[in-house]
Structures are given as structure tokens and as C-alpha cells.
Amino acid sequence: MTEEIVSSDRRLLELRNRIDEIDGDIGRLISERAKCALEVAEVKKASGEDVLYYRPEREAQVLRRAMERNEGPLTDEEMARLFREIMSACLALEEPVKIAYLGPEGTFTQQAALKHFGHSAQCRPLAAIDEVFREVEAGAVSYGVVPVENSTEGVINHTLDNFMNSNLKICGEVELRIHHHLMISDITRPDAITRIYSHAQSLAQCRKWLDSHYPNVERVAVASNAEAAKRVKGEWNAAAIAGDMAAELYGLKVLAEKIEDRPDNSTRFLIIGTQVVPASGDDKTSLMVSMRNEPGALHDLLEPFRRHNIDLTRVETRPSQSGNWTYVFFIDFKGHRDKPEISEALKEVGACASDMKVLGSYPRGVL
Numbered sequence: 125m126t127e128e129i130v131s132s133d134r135r136l137l138e139l140r141n142r143i144d145e146i147d148g149d150i151g152r153l154i155s156e157r158a159k160c161a162l163e164v165a166e167v168k169k170a171s172g173e174d175v176l177y178y179r180p181e182r183e184a185q186v187l188r189r190a191m192e193r194n195e196g197p198l199t200d201e202e203m204a205r206l207f208r209e210i211m212s213a214c215l216a217l218e219e220p221v222k223i224a225y226l227g228p229e230g231t232f233t234q235q236a237a238l239k240h241f242g243h244s245a246q247c248r249p250l251a252a253i254d255e256v257f258r259e260v261e262a263g264a265v266s267y268g269v270v271p272v273e274n275s276t277e278g279v280i281n282h283t284l285d286n287f288m289n290s291n292l293k294i295c296g297e298v299e300l301r302i303h304h305h306l307m308i309s310d311i312t313r314p315d316a317i318t319r320i321y322s323h324a325q326s327l328a329q330c331r332k333w334l335d336s337h338y339p340n341v342e343r344v345a346v347a348s349n350a351e352a353a354k355r356v357k358g359e360w361n362a363a364a365i366a367g368d369m370a371a372e373l374y375g376l377k378v379l380a381e382k383i384e385d386r387p388d389n390s391t392r393f394l395i396i397g398t399q400v401v402p403a404s405g406d407d408k409t410s411l412m413v414s415m416r417n418e419p420g421a422l423h424d425l426l427e428p429f430r431r432h433n434i435d436l437t438r439v440e441t442r443p444s445q446s447g448n449w450t451y452v453f454f455i456d457f458k459g460h461r462d463k464p465e466i467s468e469a470l471k472e473v474g475a476c477a478s479d480m481k482v483l484g485s486y487p488r489g490v491l
């Protein structure tokens with residue numbers, strides 16, 4: 125053995141011993157943190173009947189602090205993800221949080237739910253957005269996760285429409301980078317593909333790539349991209365467009381990676397529940413407003429936001445579902461409703477609208 129190998133072996137051993145020591149410290153500190161969380165649960169229990177274990181504003185603050193404190197070499201996002209999981213496990217000790225998401229398993233919504241709540245949450249897939257709303261309303265789960273807008277394809281109308289007939293609140297948001305892959309099963313013949321399955325939104329997000337690589341192949345829209353992945357399992361002439369989770373879940377082989385037309389393709393998801401969330405220091409508010417069809421109505425509606433210098437992040441219009449409402453506007457803006465300038469603006473908007481509902485103030489997505 126050369127001297128060099130001996131010395132590199134020695135260095136490796138030293139470093140691994142150091143890592144073992146550090147892991148011991150981290151383990152002890154995590155246990156200490158978990159004990160604190162259990163005590164927090166006791167304090168919460170002692171203070172009232174309707175105990176809220178999950179605190180979105182506090183979680184956002186913990187994650188932001190983890191990012192601010194980070195000195196590298198891990199990225200801020202990686203550091204926050206680690207804390208995300210520690211906090212998820214601590215919350216599960218207090219009380220496991222129950223969540224419903226737009227399924228089936230393997231969808232991007234499941235990925236978003238895990239990104240937001242961590243892997244210790246109890247997540248249940250449901251077949252439709254309406255069902256997620258219903259299960260949260262019925263109290264079968266505490267929170268729901270539904271998609272609301274995609275950067276390439278725009279708003280998910282079904283989610284917005286559900287708010288018209290629901291008293292649920294928005295408790296949080298999470299954004300996910302969406303990467304689509306073309307995938308096949310063991311029995312698929314790559315040169316004989318005649319059909320590509322995916323969700324209509326995903327097919328739209330990969331339209332240009334499909335036009336240039338598979339111009340004559342039939343595109344079949346199915347209920348979800350996880351459903352597309354499932355179908356491909358038994359078909360020798362079909363492929364699916366879906367994400368990593370679906371490929372893993374159904375054991376498919378990725379034929380082409382990241383085929384979305386826009387590299388910044390991302391989807392925003394909402395966390396829905398019944399909780400009113402206090403300010404976290406960096407928040408957003410979502411509003412649903414109905415107006416009569418009169419000249420200048422939209423101008424009057426938006427004017428208070430300009431006057432109070434409030435930063436609008438999104439304005440969507442949906443046809444109303446009842447005869448009374450001509451237009452329904454969904455407006456998102458920066459800031460919490462408890463801030464004086466925002467509550468002032470809300471009063472003014474309320475005065476000129478035929479109906480107004482604050483869907484929620486919630487922490488801006490951290491991860």
C-alpha cells in the first residue's frame with residue numbers, strides 16, 4: 125500500500141468519526157426540540173377547547189429563519205427542507221395533521237402537499253377538487269391541497285369556482301416547479317408509440333415539444349398524470365407524460381426528461397381549511413368580490429388598492445354562478461388583513477362591491 129492511500133484512509137476515518145460526533149449532537153438536539161414541541165402541545169391543550177396544533181404562520185417564520193441563518197455550503201432551500209421535515213415530525217408528535225389532496229397518488233398535488241407539510245403528515249388522495257373541499261368542510265380532514273394556477277396554462281377554474289359555494293379559508297400556499305417527463309413501461313416499444321396519455325394541462329404545457337417530437341401521435345387527456353402513468357403499464361404502444369413521483373410509483377422508464385415548453389413552468393397550490401391565520405411578517409391575502417355590470421366597476425374596485433399602495437399579485441374574473449352576481453373577481457395582494465392600510469382598503473372595496481369575502485390571509489410560500 126502506498127503512503128498516500130494510507131494517509132487518505134486515515135483522513136477518511138477522522139472525518140467519519142467527526143460526522144458521527146456531529147450526528148450524535150444533532151440527534152440529541154432534535155430530541156430536545158421534540159420534547160419542547162410536546163410541551164407546546166400541553167400548553168395549547170390547557171389554553172382552550174378548539175386546540176390548533178398546526179400553526180402556518182409560526183412554521184413560515186421557522187423556515188424563513190432557517191434560511192436567513194444559513195451560512196452554506198447547503199443552499200437555503202435545502203436547509204429549509206431539512207427543518208421542514210423536523211418540524212413535520214414534531215407536529216406529528218403533538219397531533220398528526222390530516223390532509224386531503226387532489227389525487228391519485230403520484231400527482232404533483234401530492235408532491236406539493238409533502239413539500240408544504242413534510243412527510244409526517246397523513247395525506248389522503250381524493251378523486252376531485254370538489255371532494256377535497258367537501259372532506260375539509262365535513263371535518264374528515266383538517267386541510268386540503270388543491271392546484272390554483274399554472275405559470276404556463278393559467279388559472280384552475282374549478283378551484284376558484286369551489287370558493288363561491290364554500291366557507292373554507294385559504295391557510296397557505298405552496299409553489300412547485302413542474303417538470304414533465306415522457307415515460308414508458310417495460311413492455312412499451314419506443315419506436316411504436318401511437319398514443320400519449322396525460323392530464324390536459326400537462327399536454328398543453330408540453331405542446332411544442334410534442335409537436336416537434338411526436339407530431340402524429342394521438343394525445344389522450346385523462347383525469348391526472350398519475351392515471352396516465354398507470355395506463356401505460358399495460359400498453360406496448362403508449363407513453364405517458366407525468367412527473368418523477370408517478371414514474372417511481374408505477375415503475376416506469378423515463379424516455380425524455382423535462383419536456384415542458386417553458387423551463388420556469390410552475391404551479392401554485394392552495395392550502396384550504398377553517399383556520400384564521402395570524403400575520404407571519406410576510407403574508408398575502410385573497411379576496412373574492414362580486415360586482416354589478418356597470419361602467420367603471422372594475423376601476424372602482426381596484427382604486428382603493430392603488431390609493432393604499434397595496435401590491436396586487438393576481439386578478440382573475442369568473443362568471444358568477446348565481447343570478448345576483450354578474451362578475452366574480454378573485455384578487456390576491458401582498459400583506460395581511462390585520463394591517464391598517466389593508467383593512468382600510470377592504471372597507472372601501474366592500475362599500476362598492478355587491479358582495480365581498482376575504483378568503484384568507486396566509487404566509488407567502490417559503491419553500
Ligand SMILES: O=C(O)C(=O)C[C@]1(C(=O)O)C=C[C@@H](O)C=C1
Pocket residue numbers: 161164165177178179180182183186210211212214215218
Ligand atoms: O410553535 C408551535 O406552535 C408548535 O407547535 C411547534 C412547531 C415546531 O415544531 O416548531 C410545530 C407545529 C406547528 O405547526 C408550529 C411549530
